[in-house]
Amino acid sequence: MSMAVIGMVAGMALGFAGYFGGFAAFLLVAALGAIGFVVGRFVDGDLEPGDLFRSGTRGGDRRR
Template identity: 75%
Template sequence: MSMALVGMIAGMALGFAGYFGGFGAFLLVAALGAVGFVVGRFAEGDLEVGEFFRTRGDRRDRRR
């Protein structure tokens, strides 16, 4: 599935949530979508838990 199609589906879901459920539902759908995106990246192996807990110094040291 292309990223453009995924983006269109996400936009439509946010639009329906905003229209039918109001701003609170819009925010809930957006937050759950972000959580789902991160979980999906973990499942694919693109992210590791340690990447969220490194300090800035650790990041600079790894780039060298």
């Protein structure tokens, strides 16, 4: 499935949640979608657990 189709389905799901369930349902669907996206990246091997908690600087390259 292409990324455009996945984006369209996600947008439709958020639209339905917002229309039928209100703003709280919209936020819940968006949050669960983001969690599902991160879990999917872990399963595919594109993301490692340390990637979420590592800072952008390395070792002694910190600038203050």
